[in-house]
Amino acid sequence: MNKASATPERAGQNPDPLRRLGCVADHALLDHHTGQGHPEAAARLEAIYSVLQSDRLRGRWLPIAPRMATPEEILRVHTLRHFRQVEQTAGQDRTHLDADTVTSARSYEVARLAAGAVLESIDFVFGGHCARAFDFIRPPGHHAEPDRAMGFCLFNNVAIGAAYALHHYGLRRILLVDFDVHHGNGTQAAFYDSPEVLFTSAHQFPLYPGTGRSEECGRNGGKGFTLNFPLPAGTDDATYTHLFRSVIEPVAEQYRPELVMVSAGFDAYVDDPLSDMRVTAAGFQTMTRSLARMAEAHSAGKIIFVLEGGYHRQGLCDATLSVLTELLGEEDHQELVWPLHERAARLIETAKRHVSAFWRV
Numbered sequence: 001m002n003k004a005s006a007t008p009e010r011a012g013q014n015p016d017p018l019r020r021l022g023c024v025a026d027h028a029l030l031d032h033h034t035g036q037g038h039p040e041a042a043a044r045l046e047a048i049y050s051v052l053q054s055d056r057l058r059g060r061w062l063p064i065a066p067r068m069a070t071p072e073e074i075l076r077v078h079t080l081r082h083f084r085q086v087e088q089t090a091g092q093d094r095t096h097l098d099a100d101t102v103t104s105a106r107s108y109e110v111a112r113l114a115a116g117a118v119l120e121s122i123d124f125v126f127g128g129h130c131a132r133a134f135d136f137i138r139p140p141g142h143h144a145e146p147d148r149a150m151g152f153c154l155f156n157n158v159a160i161g162a163a164y165a166l167h168h169y170g171l172r173r174i175l176l177v178d179f180d181v182h183h184g185n186g187t188q189a190a191f192y193d194s195p196e197v198l199f200t201s202a203h204q205f206p207l208y209p210g211t212g213r214s215e216e217c218g219r220n221g222g223k224g225f226t227l228n229f230p231l232p233a234g235t236d237d238a239t240y241t242h243l244f245r246s247v248i249e250p251v252a253e254q255y256r257p258e259l260v261m262v263s264a265g266f267d268a269y270v271d272d273p274l275s276d277m278r279v280t281a282a283g284f285q286t287m288t289r290s291l292a293r294m295a296e297a298h299s300a301g302k303i304i305f306v307l308e309g310g311y312h313r314q315g316l317c318d319a320t321l322s323v324l325t326e327l328l329g330e331e332d333h334q335e336l337v338w339p340l341h342e343r344a345a346r347l348i349e350t351a352k353r354h355v356s357a358f359w360r361v
């Protein structure tokens with residue numbers, strides 16, 4: 001792309017609306033302090049923000065300014081008891097909400113801002129400013145259950161976003177794909193009885209938080225609208241790519257989502273200190289391509305990525321660059337193909353068998 005187009009305004013005038021990308025990148029989100037040595041540190045976002053301002057990406061995305069989610073918006077997902085518990089941490093130097101979920105004086109405000117960032121990006125996308133958005137926010141959210149904070153997460157940003165889109169835009173079908181290496185237990189809990197959010201999670205198993213077995217598939221009217229893909233340590237790009245293409249895409253084809261949302265954690269990265277998977281930046285890129293394809297086919301291209309985990313600085317930077325390059329659609333579109341090796345084939349067959357109770361795959 002030439003220099004003349006390198007301003008947000010120009011980026012917004014991209015003639016192909018499907019390729020318009022909005023991003024939340026706000027330094028106020030750094031003001032949540034977890035203490036020395038904690039993996040969920042502000043430096044994660046600082047590293048990503050430096051990539052967003054690099055020559056490769058500067059000026060190619062529309063900045064989306066976050067706002068604070070209101071209590072009412074948060075209470076669509078969380079109980080009042082949980083909301084008050086986080087609120088009461090305001091102004092206190094240090095509070096432990098569980099063994100590894102820590103707050104500092106402004107964490108409550110930052111958590112409301114992170115959730116509100118997702119709401120603002122939904123408004124951006126439905127307002128026609130861009131079809132694609134990536135919210136680079138923290139604290140992460142997908143472990144936060146309706147009634148409790150856990151796993152570095154205070155409020156469930158992506159779930160609050162999905163609830164807002166259902167309520168505010170009258171949607172009936174949201175596909176929510178979680179590729180963070182940990183199971184999105186909080187998001188699953190928020191929509192376990194509902195067909196309005198099809199929640200699907202691919203994660204290392206066993207691993208924290210211990211949930212996410214394939215038998216967990218929804219309840220009552222939500223049965224078949226939670227799909228879990230527990231994967232063994234060492235799962236690689238080939239397996240993820242084929243899982244997305246051969247299992248999740250056919251499900252999306254039948255579900256016909258009106259919006260695609262993604263819990264995008266980059267901790268399945270090969271060198272991540274909190275997991276043992278073997279995903280590279282190219283793997284995240286092909287998953288993104290698959291997700292964008294689902295959005296283009298069903299939701300007029302509308303897709304919103306929400307950052308979850310990812311604890312290897314270089315991994316975060318490389319994944320961000322490859323995912324955004326893919327979303328901007330300006331890279332030569334060579335197919336990234338991984339042969340379906342025997343171990344991957346077995347895992348895909350298992351996944352298909354499980355999903356076929358509810359969907360044709």
Ligand SMILES: [Zn+2]
Pocket residue numbers: 180181182265267308309310
């Ligand atoms: Zn994670």
